[in-house]
Amino acid sequence: MARSKEFDERAALDAAMQVFWEKGYEATSLSDLTARMGIQRTSLYATFGDKQSLFLACLAKYSEATMAYYQAKLQKETTIREAIRSCFADIIAAAYDAKPNRGCFSINTMVELAPHDPEFARITRHNQTQLQVLFQQAIERGMETGELAEKLDAAAVSRSLVVYMAGLLVTLKSKPEREFVEDSLSTLLQLLK
Template sequence: MARTKEFDERKALDAAMQLFWEKGYEATSLSALTERMGLQRSSFYATYGDKRSLFTTALQKYSETRIAYLKAKLQGHASVRESIKSCFKDIIDIAYQTNPSFGCFCVNTIVELAPHDSQFSQITSRYQEQLQILVRQALEKGILAGEFSRDLDALAVSHSLIIFMNGLLVTLKTKPERQFIDESLSMMFQLLK
């Protein structure tokens, strides 16, 4: 007779995701994972397979959760311009309120693993594409509503915003002077005309 699991898989996955987010894939040991997740190694292997499989599951969960959050955020204001600004403001506020700042799990994975691992490159590329689509759709909505010029190239601007967001997330890990970030963001928003 099969034994029933004596742990909450969702909580264990959340704990693993947080640890991978904090330390990255390579720096996270199996011992640290099982301790953080509250599991014996046998339960870990039986449920998640191995460290790589668990990382993949955690990264996909993070991606889905983050896309859902940003979709709601972009739809949460009457003004598209304000919804986009709010997304960036949240990123900055969290970085300066959290010590240390772990950035974005997907962007961290792009930096650590995507250059030499095709599976993680595909997962993070898919995340970036979904993010770009959300931003482009928001910009198109703003154009139709008359909030932005009809000449605004929603595709090009959405690409620029995502590239800026990724760079911002990496830069914020070093907590530069806030004025430097605010001035850069202000310059970026000049694209939204």
């Protein structure tokens, strides 16, 4: 008779994601993972596979939650301009409120692993593309309602927003003056006129 698992897979995956998020992929050891997850190595391998497979599962979970968050955020506000401003304002607020500021798990992965691992480069590019599509759909809605100018190139503006977001998340790791970052956001929002 097969033994039932004695741990909650979702909770273990969340715990693993926290370790990877805090330390990065390379600096995280299997001992770090099993200690935080509260499981033995054999259970880790049997349930999640090797370290890279576990990391990929964590990244997929994070990406799914992040995309759902931004999709809801871009539909929640009364105006598209405010929805987009709010997405970035939340990132800025979180960076200055968080102790420590761990940044974005996906962007951290892009910086640490994508330059030398084609699989992580592909995944992080896919995440950026998904976000770009969400921004583009929001901008197109704003153009259809007349809130945003019809002359806008929704694809180009949405790509600019994604590039700005990635740069913002990396920049915030060094805790620049908040006014510096908020001024850059004001300038960025000029694209939406």
